[in-house]
Amino acid sequence: MEQTKKKKCVVRFEPSGLKIEVPAGTVLLEAANKTGIYLSSICGGDGYCGKCKIVIDQGQFQSKPTALLTPNEMRENVVLACQTKVLSDMTVTVPRFHTLETSQILMDSDAHRFSDIGGEVEAGVFKFDPLVQKLYFEMAPPSVQDHTADHERLYLAIRERIDAPVMQTGFRILQKLSSMLQSCGYKVTVTIGRRGETTEVIEVEAGNHSDRNFAVAVDIGTTTVVAHLVDLTKATTIDTEATYNSQINFGDDYIRRIMYAEENNAFDEMQNRIVGDVNNLIVTLATRQKIDLQDITTVICAGNTAMVHFLLNLDARRIRREPYVASANFIPPIRAAKAGIKINERGLLYCLPSVAAYVGGDIVAGVLTTRIYTKKGISLFADIGTNGEVVLGNRDWLVCASSSAGPAFEGSGVKHGMRAGAGAIEKLSISDDGSIEFKAIGDTKPIGICGSGLLDTLAELFTNGIIDRTGRFKANGQVGGTAILAVSSRTGSPCHISEGEDGLQFRLVEGGDGHQEIVITQADINNLIRSKAGVFAAIRVLMESTQIKTKDLEGVYLAGGFGNFLNVAHAVTIGMLPDVPLEKIHFVGNTSIAGAKTVLLSRKALKAAEKIAQSMTYFDLMSHPKYMDEFVRANFLPHTDLSLFPSVKLATEKI
């Protein structure tokens, strides 16, 4: 036994061909991590998410039994990497859905949104004026006629170029400044960063490097973390990447994570996890785009208040208990390295300001991006993530609230749910013959369903009468056999409902022929309805409190990492959004990252974000007398009160 443990085994990962030598007994997931190979994993290696699937081509291994693999997968030597130990030299194949390159496709199809944002900055909504800039100067050296000291000479040059009434220089920069200027004949690239009203000389380098200035904008969600790499010199997004938040095995939502951290004294660990995730994303983006980490000068984060607290290891304990307050809603820019983020060691980390303990910078980013704070008419904004935050208002007033929606629409807590990455079903419909039509991101074989696909699924099951208003399957065949036939009440076509491990389930994609079977279970449906009910209840409380009627709403904005195409009609059908004319509803995608990028590119946008955060009025739903009632009433499709959804009533009556 001892001998076996000491044995070294070489693991080769296909198709990359990367190899690593590890001691026998090493867990395969760990070996992959050490090789720098990314495997999806929600649970962090605890064996219950079933995402880290990998194929053993040859070699000996030991795998724990798991219910998360189908008999087909087991026959094809698919294992969970986190549950498998290496016992000999091995060759394994990493399925394509893990590989980072595929998300390139998401970026391309998402490209129009990036250019929109660049466009917004260029169009003068916000002046292009990035938080961190690199400026190249060819200064006249001092002479007998011009005694100006080097430090003041530099300030004069900077102030000729940009508006910087209040300036600051770090001691180390000051110390090296003179010899550096002399060494390069006063031709230097100066990195300047805006810290509130203060402009800091972050770095001074010999020669012209002003064309190499990059930033990473990060949307830190409770379940998913999304990063965009931005070229600050051109105001363009050049690549994107996403991962699951690896804190997830400490709890699905941040309240549980705070409890866990408190009980286990694990706030440091919580920070390490999220900082690790952010660093992984940054390194992945930089490596792929062949960018030196030194040339990344800025990281900007938008996230809910708890995530920002975790990221910076601020005291998050009172976020979950009375009086429910943050340590800080407004975080001053800090040296990114101080938080452990691995970009240029003098680069800056910005966080978008929060409103309250339960309404964070991601929501401020959403308000900024949708520009509802500038409009005369009343708008409604809902951001569906692990929490469902809702903002209502216009240029004169803004109210907001947060409901614990749960991560169902992010693919977590749903059997075949996944984030909106390659292979995720993002569009789905039940055709008249009962067959399922779908589109997977990247047009690959589907491996799961993301938020927009789940929304479609729920709406289609409802409008086809396959589930009833409580969300229960209306199985009209016999229960107890392997397949129970259901019939669409809309088309009369048969559909596949079966008895699975978790009770009844509806088959979306048939397994075999290289396809993975994809189903939606009764538990999944219940989770999704709870999520939408939380959001709608929050909307109701805000509308009732401000006496805004559905007809008063001039625009409804739905945000979240759903996928690229979201059928907004379905959001009304299931009763997530109020029943307004469809042309008023806009799917705006991930406004958290969009807002973060806008702020990154313009100081004025940051000021606007600060003003939004300051002026929004927060409604605490937990202590609100009507919230629970509204939540219970919304736990129907679309709602217990059909008069609130006349268009849905009309449509379903037709069936």
Next chain:
Amino acid sequence: MEQTKKKKCVVRFEPSGLKIEVPAGTVLLEAANKTGIYLSSICGGDGYCGKCKIVIDQGQFQSKPTALLTPNEMRENVVLACQTKVLSDMTVTVPRFHTLETSQILMDSDAHRFSDIGGEVEAGVFKFDPLVQKLYFEMAPPSVQDHTADHERLYLAIRERIDAPVMQTGFRILQKLSSMLQSCGYKVTVTIGRRGETTEVIEVEAGNHSDRNFAVAVDIGTTTVVAHLVDLTKATTIDTEATYNSQINFGDDYIRRIMYAEENNAFDEMQNRIVGDVNNLIVTLATRQKIDLQDITTVICAGNTAMVHFLLNLDARRIRREPYVASANFIPPIRAAKAGIKINERGLLYCLPSVAAYVGGDIVAGVLTTRIYTKKGISLFADIGTNGEVVLGNRDWLVCASSSAGPAFEGSGVKHGMRAGAGAIEKLSISDDGSIEFKAIGDTKPIGICGSGLLDTLAELFTNGIIDRTGRFKANGQVGGTAILAVSSRTGSPCHISEGEDGLQFRLVEGGDGHQEIVITQADINNLIRSKAGVFAAIRVLMESTQIKTKDLEGVYLAGGFGNFLNVAHAVTIGMLPDVPLEKIHFVGNTSIAGAKTVLLSRKALKAAEKIAQSMTYFDLMSHPKYMDEFVRANFLPHTDLSLFPSVKLATEKI
């Protein structure tokens, strides 16, 4: 021999009774340093300044022969500590002139100046508004009704009390803020520091410590370093201390020190020396006043540009060569710890801004203190240190220049010269019977002469006709014997000129009877005349360049560490200052430290200092065509051109 070296010896220092065990062979100066006993030493232990005298009471020692001890001293077992090795257990007595406590006396007699400054701040010339403040807050904790986050809560509280539109909080403070506030019920002392337009939250502590906030103002001279301990809560100076600049054995003036540092790659060493001196002063003051170093939150330095560069290890090389520029004239406030200064680890270090490579923050402090920048009439300001800097102007314009006066008036380069500390002759006159009347600081036995005493001596020797207009002794007895009689041409009384080791010398204090013989040599006189000539030549260049006549001068301010009482008439008699009516001449003492303290206590004063530094026009004497001529013409008593000194001509003609 080896055995002897390994032997341990106990050295006991009287009168303190402090003891230390050192290996046999240890140099006594080193033993004293290790014991924390301060011995005067200019040369840093090289055995040529003769200041570190100590008395051996008992024990064996080995001392190198030296010409710096009189036969009397040798008989009384006086040795130079730096030239003496410990060979056995010993008891030694530290002469009183070394001891720090005696400088208390200087402080007391200086007290009116401190209160003047406090008064100036209080009187509303500058509003009392210290650069670093401790504020105590009893904040309302957050509640369900008041969700304001802790960080914003703190900002609100601060902004209720003080003007702070732009605020900044360090990451570490932010991280600990919440748990700290909770632990003490939101009753905290906040240390805030002004960094340009930005107000930084430097520290947050539980409970009320707002009454413990101290600062040290330091005048960093080329030869002497003076420190004042200031209570920032009361705007009072509570103690002072001074030492020689221990860089002195790398060169008398800073040009030589820069050369030395360049040739020997010793800029780090140069910084270590001056930082060590400043730290020694701070520790001495804090220990004596029983103040915790943690309660010292601020250090403010006024010094010439080179000294500030040495202190911060900025590139000083081009201060001594074309184009004669500084790395920085305006130094942003930095964390004192970053420069190695040992106060509160988050405390701030401020440096008064410089004008140019040869006109530093000490001169800006002088202009600030004398307020010549606010006056309608033309003033002249001269600061006599190792350099003689001169400023001319009024509220509309200011010009300045610097001459290498040399450290003669600071007691260095003069046989019995010393800084203005206990035992220094600060006042001297030759009475009608030829006897010398003098006053020593602290009313102790005299041990040397400080600047004001040297000025008196030079003037008295001249007006008594003992030296001629070139400064040469007019010995009218026989040269070559032990005593050469000189006769005062004013009173006809005999005076003691003798042939010493360095040529002719004039005896000021007779040796024996517990008194040390104190003389002034021909070399001393030549040094002093060169010093005053440099200053006067600089004054002439500025006046000629701006076409200001002597009669146009409404005020003449003489600054420097001369002593407490300076006979300004003598400054005219020897031709150091222009011949204006005496009531126009004001001795203003150490304006460098006075200005530093004013700035310390008022942000407005700092702004005024910055404006002064920015607006002053610098004249480079080294490249000025007329300076050398003026210097040669001024190398007479009072001057080659007697028409410039009508009052002196009149007085000396009477003799």
